[in-house]
Structure formats: C-alpha cells, structure tokens
Amino acid sequence: MWKVAALSAAVFLSGCANNVLPPSDVTKMTSMKDGEYQYQIGTDDVLSVFVWHNPDVSGDYAVRPDGKISMALTQPILAAGKTAEQLADDVTEALSEYIKNPKVTVMVKSAVGSVSAQVRIVGDAVKPVSIPYRHGMTLMDLMIQVGGMSKYADGNDAVLVRIENGEPKEYEIRIDDLMVDADLEANVDLKPGDVIRIPEAWF
Structure with a gap:
C-alpha cells in the first residue's frame, strides 16, 4: 500500500x-x-488457446476477474500475471491428465493488460x-x-x-x-x- x-x-x-x-x-x-519485455496477461484479456488435434478444448477464453480461465476438462487455470508461454506450459500440464502429449499454443487475442x-x-x-x-x-x-x-x-x-x-x-x-x-x-x-x-x- x-x-x-x-x-x-x-x-x-x-x-x-x-x-x-x-x-x-x-x-x-x-x-x-x-x-x-514479455507481456503479462491481465484480467479481461481474451486468449486464443489452440490444442493440436483437440478442437473441443481449443478456443477463445476471457480471463475472469479472479485472473483465471475456465476450460473444458480442467479446473480453472490461473492466467493473470503470466506470459503466454508460461500459461501454455500450465495448460499443457493440466490437460496431460486427459490428453496424451497435448501440444498447446496460447496467444493474446485482445489485450487489456495488468x-x-x-x-x-x-x-x-x-x-x-x-x-x-x-x-x-x-x-x-x-x-x-x-x-x-x-x-x-x-x-x-x-x-x-x-x-x-x-x-x-x-x-x-x-x-x-x-x-x-x-x-x-x-x-x-x-x-x-x-x-x-x-x-x-x-x-
């Protein structure tokens, strides 16, 4: 403060x-x-998450006020404060329980920023x-x-x-x-x- x-x-x-x-x-x-400099994801950003060969979980996700995104199959994943590459690693880890060797790419489609x-x-x-x-x-x-x-x-x-x-x-x-x-x-x-x-x- x-x-x-x-x-x-x-x-x-x-x-x-x-x-x-x-x-x-x-x-x-x-x-x-x-x-x-690497952009850090903020609340209200819109992210494009692409999971290779898995269109059901691929898509655009808005970052919630609590900083998380809600995806199919997984619990909400914290996105705010991370780079796109860091979030892709976290999404990969979360999806690996349900998808064999997931390949994940995350891009910031609409940026508000932290x-x-x-x-x-x-x-x-x-x-x-x-x-x-x-x-x-x-x-x-x-x-x-x-x-x-x-x-x-x-x-x-x-x-x-x-x-x-x-x-x-x-x-x-x-x-x-x-x-x-x-x-x-x-x-x-x-x-x-x-x-x-x-x-x-x-x-």
Whole structure:
C-alpha cells in the first residue's frame, strides 16, 4: 500500500521534476533488446488457446476477474500475471491428465493488460486513461493513441513518473514541443507502469 501512496503523491506533486530522459532512438525498431519485455496477461484479456488435434478444448477464453480461465476438462487455470508461454506450459500440464502429449499454443487475442503492464495518463487537463504497453512504445505513440491533449493542457510542463528501485522518480517531458513542433528530441521511450501527468495551463 505504501508504494501506491508514494506513487500517487509523486504523480500529483505540483513541483517540477529535474530529471530528463534521453530522446528515443528513432533509428531503432524497438527501445528494448529482443526478449527483454514479455507481456503479462491481465484480467479481461481474451486468449486464443489452440490444442493440436483437440478442437473441443481449443478456443477463445476471457480471463475472469479472479485472473483465471475456465476450460473444458480442467479446473480453472490461473492466467493473470503470466506470459503466454508460461500459461501454455500450465495448460499443457493440466490437460496431460486427459490428453496424451497435448501440444498447446496460447496467444493474446485482445489485450487489456495488468496494471504493471499499462501506461497511464492523468492530470487536470486530460481525461484519465490507461493504455496497454506495447513493446517499443514511445511518448509520441502514446499521445497519438489517446488523440493528443485538450487545449487547456500544458504539455511542456508534463511529468513522467516511473518506479525505479521501488521508488517513484519524476522526469520532465515536453509534449507540446513533440506534438506541435515535431521536435523528435522530445520523444522518449516508455516503460510498463509509466504514469504521465499533464497539468492545466495558466492563461
């Protein structure tokens, strides 16, 4: 609980951050090395489970509020917090009691994401929104996805809050320079769990 309180306090802090993130390297396809980030399944995600030669148990399964999926033959299986590969291993183990040498593939068909795998925008001049993090996502990608800011927002006074070593740390970001002036030096890489706070402009 103290981590949640600390993050909330940092997000809504009115003072300016003194830390600056390096610009995103637009020459790279992604901001992380291959395999460094793996999506973790969240509640309300829809998963496509394929069991080779067993269409009766193959299909699309929604992750329940308790984080589990309900499949034929097995007890409910915990999915939330796992990667697709980890869940495939668990489904394989569960089905092996009923099917000889099951071959299972799990894919995320529709992603909502766990809280730790989301990027959030809050503030006085924006509608709060959570977006599932995508591998290689940048600040520009996020702003395009949410449709930009309202006319009352002060994008150049925005702050990115990121948990580092268990503590919230604030970074200055310049959304107006990025989205209005196309200053790519203001584009930064995002990480799962980042929170963007956009204050209201003073006219």
